[in-house]
Amino acid sequence: MILEAKGLRKLYGEFCALDGVSLGIDAGEFVSIVGPNGAGKSTLINILTGVVRPSAGTVRFKDREIGGAGPARLARLGMARSFQLVHVFPDLTVLETLQAAVVARLGRAARLFRSLARDREVQAGALEVAELFGLADKRHVPARQLPQGDKKLLDVASAFALKPVIILLDEPTSGVSTADKTAIMDTLVTASKRIGLRAIVQVEHDMDIVFAYSDRIIALHQGKVLADAAPGTILADQRVMDTVIGRKAASPRALSC
Amino acid sequence: MKGGLAVALGAGAIAAAPLVASTYHVLLMLPFMAYAVVLLGLNLLFGYAGLVSFGHALFIGLGAYTGAFLTTHAKIRSLEVILLAAAALGALVAVPVAALCVRYVKIYFGMLTLAFGMVFYTFVLKFYRLTGGDEGLPFLRPSLLGQSLDAMPKTDYLVGPYYYYSLAVLGLAALGMWRIVHSPFGLCLKTIRDNPAKAETLGIGVTRHRFYAFVISAVYAAVGGALLGPPTGNVDPTLAYWTHSGNIVFMTLLGGFTSFFGPVVGAFVFIYLQNWVMSVVPYWRLIFGAMLAVIVILAPDGLMGFVTRRRPALAGRT
Amino acid sequence: MAAGLQVVFGVQKIFNLACGSFYALGAYVGVSAVGWYVGAGGPPALFIVPLALAGLAVGAVGIVVERGLLRFVYDRDETFQLLMTFAIVLMMEDAIRLTWGTAPRSTAGLYLAYGQVQLLGATAPVYNLIVIAASLAIALAIGWLLARTAFGRIIRATADNREMAEALGVDMRRVYAEVFTLGTALGTLGGALVIPTTAAMSEMGIELIVEAFAVVVIGGLGSMRGAFGGALVVGVLRAIAISVYPELEMLLIYLIVIAVLAARPRGLFGGAAA
Numbered sequence: 001m002i003l004e005a006k007g008l009r010k011l012y013g014e015f016c017a018l019d020g021v022s023l024g025i026d027a028g029e030f031v032s033i034v035g036p037n038g039a040g041k042s043t044l045i046n047i048l049t050g051v052v053r054p055s056a057g058t059v060r061f062k063d064r065e066i067g068g069a070g071p072a073r074l075a076r077l078g079m080a081r082s083f084q085l086v087h088v089f090p091d092l093t094v095l096e097t098l099q100a101a102v103v104a105r106l107g108r109a110a111r112l113f114r115s116l117a118r119d120r121e122v123q124a125g126a127l128e129v130a131e132l133f134g135l136a137d138k139r140h141v142p143a144r145q146l147p148q149g150d151k152k153l154l155d156v157a158s159a160f161a162l163k164p165v166i167i168l169l170d171e172p173t174s175g176v177s178t179a180d181k182t183a184i185m186d187t188l189v190t191a192s193k194r195i196g197l198r199a200i201v202q203v204e205h206d207m208d209i210v211f212a213y214s215d216r217i218i219a220l221h222q223g224k225v226l227a228d229a230a231p232g233t234i235l236a237d238q239r240v241m242d243t244v245i246g247r248k249a250a251s252p253r254a255l256s257c
Numbered sequence: 258m259k260g261g262l263a264v265a266l267g268a269g270a271i272a273a274a275p276l277v278a279s280t281y282h283v284l285l286m287l288p289f290m291a292y293a294v295v296l297l298g299l300n301l302l303f304g305y306a307g308l309v310s311f312g313h314a315l316f317i318g319l320g321a322y323t324g325a326f327l328t329t330h331a332k333i334r335s336l337e338v339i340l341l342a343a344a345a346l347g348a349l350v351a352v353p354v355a356a357l358c359v360r361y362v363k364i365y366f367g368m369l370t371l372a373f374g375m376v377f378y379t380f381v382l383k384f385y386r387l388t389g390g391d392e393g394l395p396f397l398r399p400s401l402l403g404q405s406l407d408a409m410p411k412t413d414y415l416v417g418p419y420y421y422y423s424l425a426v427l428g429l430a431a432l433g434m435w436r437i438v439h440s441p442f443g444l445c446l447k448t449i450r451d452n453p454a455k456a457e458t459l460g461i462g463v464t465r466h467r468f469y470a471f472v473i474s475a476v477y478a479a480v481g482g483a484l485l486g487p488p489t490g491n492v493d494p495t496l497a498y499w500t501h502s503g504n505i506v507f508m509t510l511l512g513g514f515t516s517f518f519g520p521v522v523g524a525f526v527f528i529y530l531q532n533w534v535m536s537v538v539p540y541w542r543l544i545f546g547a548m549l550a551v552i553v554i555l556a557p558d559g560l561m562g563f564v565t566r567r568r569p570a571l572a573g574r575t
Numbered sequence: 576m577a578a579g580l581q582v583v584f585g586v587q588k589i590f591n592l593a594c595g596s597f598y599a600l601g602a603y604v605g606v607s608a609v610g611w612y613v614g615a616g617g618p619p620a621l622f623i624v625p626l627a628l629a630g631l632a633v634g635a636v637g638i639v640v641e642r643g644l645l646r647f648v649y650d651r652d653e654t655f656q657l658l659m660t661f662a663i664v665l666m667m668e669d670a671i672r673l674t675w676g677t678a679p680r681s682t683a684g685l686y687l688a689y690g691q692v693q694l695l696g697a698t699a700p701v702y703n704l705i706v707i708a709a710s711l712a713i714a715l716a717i718g719w720l721l722a723r724t725a726f727g728r729i730i731r732a733t734a735d736n737r738e739m740a741e742a743l744g745v746d747m748r749r750v751y752a753e754v755f756t757l758g759t760a761l762g763t764l765g766g767a768l769v770i771p772t773t774a775a776m777s778e779m780g781i782e783l784i785v786e787a788f789a790v791v792v793i794g795g796l797g798s799m800r801g802a803f804g805g806a807l808v809v810g811v812l813r814a815i816a817i818s819v820y821p822e823l824e825m826l827l828i829y830l831i832v833i834a835v836l837a838a839r840p841r842g843l844f845g846g847a848a849a
Contacts, residue, residue, distance in 0.1 A: 070457075075458055117439065542668050550666075
């Protein structure tokens, strides 16, 4: 098991965002986390990526306890993530962005007087990822000038450039047109094979994407795991389908744990 | 390669200045070169790391006082030793200051650096025995490369050996900074400036990089500060005053923080313009204040912005 | 005087380096007003009236500065806002020099016009007590303004959420201009009121701004109650420092700021923010 969470609980004052969530991600899996708004998906991914410290419970990554370790350390351990809202470096070009990721992966971020331009490994590594994500033609374009879809792609690509063991994607296709969604997902899956990624975890609202790509689906509802099963099983479970994709919105709740 | 040509021309012009220009103008080049060193460092923080310090006068003052103290109290006259001591002391003081300041950004960073700067200023003012209080300390003529040049008339010394010495220091400083900003470290700094949260997820230590950038900029400021001493032969507490910090930020903005040589150009224009305005009316602050306001409103990329035409990162963000 | 800074920062999220300059301006205008008043034969006992009026009136500079300069930088990075106020500092410094010269000015003599009283075994000039009472009154008035009036509600709404307030039909331009002018007037009034106890110097603004910054930082940015607590802490510590080791008075303030920022970034009285 690459990533394992046990009994995760997160309280924000009286509000209970996560109420005893346990899950495990195995090598080779593509897992989607779904659930209505307010189900605790964002909190869960923030805890798994070490940004938020859980009120109770443990997260183990590569057999190491990582609760609240901080994103920079996790990145160095081999866990990458992308954000729901696009995060790019507005003034850096595509290539520079990817170079930064490669520099960080190789542990060369503190090299003061070495020439970046002459670091072949960094240059080649960045270019390779750019090509993988179809951004090679735009490698000298500053991120701010990219269309929205490419920004999203660059965000994900820079996470891939870390050559992580596992990657957690927070709505990788949000804010992108339906036509581009499949393209992004296909690129992502191809790229993950090429760089030897061991597992992908995504939070996603688009059920077509979820069912088309996932090996396993974890459905969250009111801070608890409602279901954790293969797509086929989920599809057959009317109760889960109603809660997760049902027309009725999630009822407001202020349960105390 | 146009940029390289411009730099070569600029360096050539500076090198040739003592041969063609009047002594008056050549003497003005000395503070320019000293400030250029300071600003190269300051811009690592401002332009590349996105942090604006309002307290770098601390390090200028520290460098200048190091030189004055060594030449008057310790009888050490070698400029090489002085510059090294200034750099070392700058780094030493910068470590605790930076450790605290880089935990903050934007306005908090600015005000905290200002507070540190004023602590040093008050220290200089109050510890009369060590620093000479508000009268300052004499900065005796340093020897260059082991050559004592005390016999030379002052002007000859300044426009001759000292001028080229300053130029050499500036050249080395620029070369060093050029390598830093084009290194993996420099790239990581830029990612932090643009989006610290994203940089963090790439495994880049945000605080650590800011810390290093701060210390490097402090070392540059201290070295530049030490170079400011010999032309006037005296250092006084106004060097460490907070408006001095403001002025060097002004110079950076004037030249343009988005380009490598922008701050150097800014220092040059600032010094000559200030000198010229002061020769006409004594109220240079009034005019410079208005100028700064205009730059902030209309041309946040400064003078180099007209050359490079690149929208700055800071100006567009809220 | 930190009140002015606090109001402006809280609402507009602009940290005003120039508030010290406004303070100095108020002081100079106050000196001139009192000089003119005495010259015109007014009874010395009432000198505080022209002083306060002059202080308030010159607060109108705030409108000019806000409309003429600051409104251009509201959407910019804070750094540029800071630099803009630095530009104002530079201009004001020379404007003051141009008008009043470089020599310190004072309202010599009038300071003790109200006599002295014995208080807790120490002698205190009555004027100091008047100023303290006046500051308290001003602070209370502002507290009332913010808490009870419609204008106060608008200001607080703007401070909380600018977009929301704008969507509700609040004229942002007017609020900003009014708030900034209010902040400026508080600064100039403060400068005018304090002047009989000291002398107007062009540098006086700087000490103030750091002191006000200290007050605000210690109290927590954007909180009125915090400004009060902060002012108290700074005042008491300064008094102690002056009696123990006067050399270190200002130094102590800077050190407090640094200590507070290091330990409690949101200020001693700041609540838990997101």
